[in-house]
Amino acid sequence: MSVKSDAAESFFGFGERFNALDQAGRRLEMKTQDHPGAKFTPGDPSKEDFAYKVVPWFLSSRGYGFHLDSSVESVFDMRKSKPDRYAIEQPTVPTRPGGLALHLVGGPKLTDALSRYTGLAGRPPLPPPWAFGPWISSDAWRNGGEVRYAVQKFLERKIPVSGFVFDSPWEKGYNDFVFNIGNGPAADPTTQFGKGGTFENQPAQATKPFDGFKSLAEMMGFFQKNGLKVICWMTPFVNDESNHDERAGEVDEVIEGQDAKAGNFDDGVAKGMFVPTETDGSGKPGIHWWKGHGRHIDFTNPAARSWLKDQLVKLLNDSSVTTHSGALEAAVCGFKTDDGEALGTRGADHNPNGVYLSNDAKYFDGNATARELRNRYSVEYHKAVYGILTDAVGANRGLIFSRGGSHGSQAFPGCWAGDNEPNFHPDNGLPSVVTAGLSAALSGFSIWGHDVGGYQRKYEPAQTDIDLFIRWTQFGCFTPIMQMHRQLSEKPPNVSHPHGQFPWGYVSAAERADPANHDREFTDNEALRNFRFYAELHTRLFPYIYTFAQESSRTGLPILRPLLLIHPDEPKTFAIKHVYYFGSELVVAPVVEPNVTARGVYLPKGRWIDFWTNERIDHSAGGGNHAWANADRTKLPVFARDGAIIPMLADLPQTLCDANYVNNAQVRTPTDGLLVRIYPAASSGFVVHDGTDITCATAGGQVEVNVTSPVARLVRLSILAPRPAGVSRDGAAVPEKDNADDFANEATAWRHDPTTGFVEIKFPLPVGPTRVVF
Template sequence: MWGKRTGYEKEGRRVRIQFEHGEGQIEIVNPWVINVFSPLHTQEHESRAVEHPNFAFEDCDFRVSERDGRIEIVTAELNVKVYDHFHVDFYDAVGTPLCLDYRGSRDPFLRRGNVDIAEGEGHEAMRTTGHHKIQILKAMEGGEKFYGLGDKTGPLNKKGYEYEMWNTDDPSPHVESHKSLYKSIPFFITLKERAAYGLFFDNPFKTFFDMGKENSDYYYFGADDGNLDYYFIYGPDMKNVVTRYTALTGRTPLPQLWTLGAHQSRWSYAPEARVMEIADKFREHDLPLDAIHLDIDYMDGYRVFTWDGERFPDPAAMIEKLKEQGIKIVTIIDPGVKKDKGYSIYDEGLDKGYYATDRDGVTYVNTVWPGDSVYPDFSNEPVRQWWAGNQKIMTDAGVAGIWNDMNEPASFTGPLPDDVRFKNDGRETDHREVHNVYGHLMSQSTYDGILNATGKRPFVITRAAYAGTQKYSTVWTGDNQSFWEHLRMSIPMTLNLGLSGFAFNGCDVGGFSHDCTPELLARWVQVGAFSPLFRNHTAIGTRDQEPWAYDEQTLNAYRKAMKLRYRMLPYLYDLMREAENTGLPPMRPLVLEYPQDESVQELDDQFLFGSMMLIAPVVEQGKRHRAVYLPEGKWYDYASGEVLEGGQAILADAPLDVCPIYVSAGSFLPAYPDQKYVGELKIKELLLDVYPGTGEYVHTQDDGESFDYRSGSYNEYRFSQSEKDGELEIKLEKGNSGYAEAYSSFRLTVHGLSVSWVELNGEAIPFLAEIRGTTFHIPAESGTVRLKR
């Protein structure tokens, strides 16, 4: 495409390279991150994911030279070599190859026979993807593993699969052959024997990823339009790749604490009496709950920002009554605005020209829930501001969060036509360029509106997303099914979402479509208890999926899992703070922490909760035990306290109400006492489980709802432990003390350790030997504890 090089020039952090048939650019984002760009569609980047100013960009020294028919660009960490035809190769600082362009042409393996015959009978025949305007082929050495690409179906490792980035509302049962789902996150991590790196193809048009499916000599990514615009992100550790990618595209802000509690949803809870019945039943059955979600039937004729006056005669009063039980309301808002003269939202948007149009400039109309509907042009800043302002209609009624759905955008007739027009912040374009970022821009507008209306950390949940949406919204995996296979598949889907920047994610616990069986619900809630977003959600026409709708055994298993979830909330909250600071997700594949352990590189039915807890759920019907792989080190069985050596597989017992859980030696796990909802108790004494070994932990405390912590309104507690000469030493150092409602004390339980003596700052203190371990209390101040056997 580009031809031979004809010259180059250095311009600030960019190196512009002239070719016979165009220009290429290499931009130094920082010593580990390099952007490769060619202006095939616009002269400059027009990214919806990478916003400026951006703290990923830093001034750094680099050298440019020309030698042996190539240009070399050298940072402190990378050596980038650019050749004719804009081939770009990446090496580490000592010259080890990391990521090299494939010099051959695409050479798909042979497909035999007349596939038209198969398609005529109704089979979906496999066809080789055609060539694209932009396609970058990268050479494979053979041992690569690929992770990320959002919540695509299939296993954790995406090698040998192909995908398309085109946000798609597809409610059919999701299987490994699905190329597209609701989100387009064109980022993946490559793990090699020596190092890991990421590639982010920042192109909002429909893009294509073949991870060695059509030929094992190369993998490729491409697009039919847009710019060549990708980022090479060097680790060499996988965690560094995630951290640097999220520095570029943004990180999940610390959510309000209540959003980490349990959410209950259904299509639909209506009328008001049914909502109140659900709330009462949760309290009656001693089940913790923080939020109920209202689906489309709360609206007046599916008109967004309205309430059905018969079903919900006084929404504010209902929400106030629920507040007395500690339960908040989250309402769905779709982008489709009912075409209805006299409906204020429609009229105002029409008057101001805020809707997408056809190619003749006439407002585009399609069919969604309200019938004939129009689509706000979220690519236009005044429209985003208008939509943001409308959020106040809901928050003034007491609504605590907004659930954006059908924002691929979806219609009852399929994707919008390619020629639907959008203003695109001053550079008019068509649907092909806006489609994949439509839900992203809607989420941004919703986030800004809630923030402006309430001043609190916004809770937004979206189905459609693009890279960087994690700055504005949590996500879920869309319309799954109540199948065991969907439970199994939800684990690699949510793990890859986490690796793709979406730290706050989950799936519909129990499954959305079909009928969930008692055993499936009991096992699914054991996974959901450790998913950052926990929501039980099911479809219209399915059986009741609330836990009391099943037998007593299922109800008890559900309650046990939820009480554990609420016990672990301070730990999850700390993990979400870590996600804001580093991009690392709470729910992690084992390969993220143990990348060189070949036993975990394709392990996708276990996961880590932070770095300290290993969760091994049962995902097969009828199983009451399962094999569990423990990585290197010492691990404590969470239930029994047994100490196990890592680097081996074990057989774990797993009765219906038990999910095997293990905690690494040297861990601290903060915990809350039983609560029905977040904020029910004013917690003055934090519980802290200690697992002897060597380790450190930082716990923070703030108001749980505002952004005041960013200006210092938080308390920080630093714990460390070490073993020596038969003693365990635990240190507490109190750091920042900017939040007034501080803990007064900690109750420590040290597991697996029989002691004869406990001292604090050299003075003996009382302790209690219990089944779970040795328990004692200390003030929430700096000090040193020693335990002697």
Template sequence: MITNTELNNQGNVFPGKLTSFDHTVDTLMFSTDNGVILQLQVLRDSVLRFRYGVGGKMEDDFSYAIDHSGNRGYNKLEVSEHKDYYEVQTSKVLCRISKADLRSRIFDIDGKIICEDELGFHYEESYQYGGEIVKMSKKAQPGESYYGLGDKPADMNMRAKRFELWGTDQYAFGKQTDPLYKNVPFYVGLQNKTAYGIFFDNTFRSYFDFAHERHHVTSFWAQGGSMDYYFIYGPDVNSVVSGYTELTGKPELPPLWALGYHQCKWSYYPESNVREIAAKFRELQIPCDAIYLDIDYMDGFRCFTWDNDKFPDPTKMISDLREDGFKTIAIIDPGIKVDPDYSVYQEAMDNDYFCKRADGPYMKGKVWPGQCYFPDYTNPEVREWWAGLFKGLIADNGLSGIWNDMNEPAVMEVPNKTFPDDVRHDYDGHPCSHRKAHNIYGMQMARATYEGVKKFIYPKRPFVITRSAYSGTQRYTSSWFGDNVATWEHLSIANIQAQRMALSGMSFAGSDIGGFAEQPTGELFARWIALGVFHPFCRVHSSGDHGDQEPWTFDENVTNITRKFVELRYKLLPYLYTTFWQYAEEGTPMLKSLVIYDQEDAQTHYRNDEFIFGDQILVCPVLEPNAKGRRMYIPRGEWYNYWTRETITGGREEWVDADIDSIPLFVKSGSIIPRYPVMQYVGEKKIEFLTLDVYYTIGKEKSIVYEDANDGYDYKKGRFSLRNLKFKGSEKEMVISQYKDGKFKTEYETLRFNFIGLPFEIDYVEVDNAKIPLEELKYDVKTQTMYIHKEFSELHVVGK
């Protein structure tokens, strides 16, 4: 592995002196006397792209990560020449490019340094493979913190750490295991209360060093390709993540059922076992929306087939499960069994769709079916073929979603766990070796799967889950964190990974609740379910090797605790769905580490455990056995304890009671939180009223509630309901005003207000300036609830 010390070796080439400059619209070209080229492109006022070429030429401009439908354009672009540098100014930042060596310095418009090159761009020739090893080093400012890089199982703040990006099947990984399944070369830097992001769009094996080897230097480098990175200005962390997600693509809304509780195991078979599991959920009244089929549903692990002995009539089984409110999701891996009697294999052979070695033979590797060949998903023709294969599973059999696994790609019984470097790929018309394609192989498989599921499930919305991913994969799928272990350490890792993934633009993610490998105790499972219901993707999954892991596997107390927390998730579905809509619209993370929530509070910069679910709910899991509570950091502001309804002022650490059936949970004062009634599955009952929990405060707060048909695409035609709610409270009164947007008519007409922390006795209520008798509102003094049977613009509550 290349070390930072080697950055100073004589083999490195640095840009020479500037010899020419050109400015065309949004792009500036700088050329030097030793053939280094810098193309600086202004995508937005806050987004600059730095792309370097060597030998007087630029590589082809192609990326799987960038979403070209994203917002582009700027309000201001001025370029000026000075004695030693060129200055590029937008309405947000100033960028100076040195004439001596192309090193860059970026300032905010007040002249405060945000990000500056140390050695800057440099490279060395790769004598083993050809091309260049490209490198970039930047100054690490005193006190600067770093966050991101996807699913890394390390502390949130990456200062003084080094990481590698090379998608790897890491069964039973541990804390600090690196590399892992996903490849997200994006990080956020935070210094002097100002945040920025760097996205290094290079798919080769790459490395990030955050002041690990040299305390004043942060660097990133790759073993091939070009130095192509994007600078994204905040100044707040949330805006950086939003800007990155805008750049690499925002997701579509999933169907609402995909945000419910999912149950999975390796493996539920035969059919009678699947039906038994489903029946038990309904018998015990534990809500559940999806059941998964692992590799054993297939005929000899051949993808797109069924084992007719285990599943004699899968279409009827799936239909019956759907009648009882269960969606069925099945696994599909990339390895295609070498079998001339297997139609999928034969089609791919006939059309030359499999990956090949450099000298011509097909890439052969052992996976679950035995010896397999592997489709080249970087070939658009192969992706189209692969998408078409889902007609049987989706359109004919009735599956509701597909689960992609083993797509790092993973290969068994070989030292490097994956393809050899010499495997060739089409790369959408830019032929390359596996060195370049490895980190996006899983992404392109997930893309092809998504396109197939979307085509055949239309007019409903697709649901796909993937294990391996590269930046931009959020456009196509959700993901989980891979093969974890049933330990307390892994409960902590899951908490960090979910936050880190959300900060890396991939919010729709979660862990195998309870742990995939080994068997959790009832206490660990209870604590994990309490955390897992607050992750955007919520699925229990286990290997089955050490016993079952359904909610009823443990004692009755654990079963009841599981039901309690799953019911809480279903109550909060409108809040979670609204949060997803914000993510899909604005690119904002669904889970917010405390540093995102309040970066100006230095206490948040190294916090790992606490996070904000959406915008207004604070969660902190209990991560140790035999605990009756824990110390946690309460962010600044006023918060309500969800369970006791007591208020607390934040900005400090506090002990919070949380027995086995509880989790430290707080709601920001002034919030209006929407709730649905408990259902056993999404759509089970007609919603007769929407509950709005109003957490009183003296002051102002904004909340929103987004709803639509919960599936389909009518919302894109304006058929949605968006409630913009404003709360204003004083000592003796409160006003809730509402502006409603969208053409969707909800199935309920009644709003049930639940006032929490109201310090006064209500004298009268006005709805749109008309006094309404409390009896007509069915006001209950004890519970402080009332019902309004029509839409309103302003609700005015006055105390005695």
């Protein structure tokens, strides 16, 4: 099919693309692919479109959307071959009744077209609150002592965290869903999590090893009491052989207690739970993949889904802890659903043919061809696991974290950007990941994250690493999921340089060389301070982020919003891939170049206020570039729109897990208190996820704020305005406490902070409406 198109038409979407937002002039193949190297090579047509998530969908700058309703691997030639038209082709017609189908989705606003498309593809249910706190993650946890060490050090260094990710390996065998841990009166050092150790060569720890765990119950209780929920990695392969000597030096080769064959493999074969006919040419059923050799679970088979459900539900039940109310609740509430793509990296040792799902495979569902299931397989995988999880733990209480995906995966939150290099390179470093997040958003993926710091095991000079980690952390703060994660070095992290496994591991040469800093180089360095600041800010922004997660579940609009999505009438936004709206009130511009403290930022038409300095930028006559600078690298460009209302947590919790689950009074959990930052305009409003309605209006020099709350709570309003003569609440004067300490000690008071320029007003907020005027 071909459609006339001129040079003025731009195209956005196609899944998660790392090269650009506007795909005009490119040829894109709809093939899900695991490609840990560079996602595209500029100027090489054969390497322009690698993608984990592919969606046969695009938005046009002419005000419509187009969806090819087919999972067959199609090709979208967006004026690459012919300058006056785009062409869409696929090798076969779908086997379903009616054959080929497509949807032309009306606008004319791009937000309307995207919302209508997600009504078809699926919108993400609201994830649990804890998912929006920072996560602890690593390519592997060598033993239980390292797990204890990581959690304890995050808490000692006052970094708020809500989730802990067990990436591979954690099981007895891939993928048998059984923790590699003993169950006895003492920790079993012959198992992965029964073993302890010392880490990072810190003097204080040299003679005090961190113990392993006696049992799964003890380990899950440890997470609960420290305010953490658990996410477990998985793939759709079940292994009959696992890597033990093919990749010498890999972390999983030194894990105690692993089995070469998954304990559930023979049962799966006997019951017909795997894709019946798949081979990689090795002469036996199954596929070589990066953890060995295994078989795909056949998600088109109801019996296979039930077989998997029994195993995952057992894992969830075995992770249960006793809450404050006395009920049992699973500590494991998420699955990192890795793999599921049809293709791998061709020529890799573990997958020489580059094929995971062949065109010759046969599935239980005989109504769909293998060609159709190459892209659809990941969707069936996500649908099955998310359904099992929510059935077991309840709606809105769990999430998956997927790498691949296609049309339909949008309905199963959430996902991440895959394996990227720790550098500033535009083809697979930080700049490309920012682009990928915005591209995914244009295809309806909203609950999205990435590996803060970059995943792949490649290193540049130490100072570049530090600058990169600082900038990637800042971007992570202003994305829905904030997870630090990286591939481990061949060298274990008990040497003098821990290679950035943890936020405190990025120590500069000057910090390490300073004798006065030697004993605290891991507890007080620039990278750690930066990570703590932005982890705290990300946590405080929970009411704001959760409101837009709720909006995504209702309308399909993403949390990350490319400028072009909101301002399609400003063609200059079409090429801008490193500036975006975070929700509706903030515009964020990550720093994506090394060792810079300034960058140009395109701000759309309107009036803007610098989030850090309160500098006002007037672009009311039209969008344009703004020269932003910061004296050091502690900040990134963030701007509030004129009239913005930003709800935040009044008190910083250690975790976003609820108090009932944590069941530990020593751990700070969220309260109902709100801190609302307001940038007054003529009239604006914001409805928080819990129904709290906030409006602000200005007229004749008077500012009026109305708050209607469904619950009684403490509230603090921070309103950017000159010092008023007085403040009234519901007609009664609010006492002024000009001194910061006096203000902090009062339940009801106001003050003007000359340093920040905000009028601060605090009071107990009752149920119902409250009016504040000054």
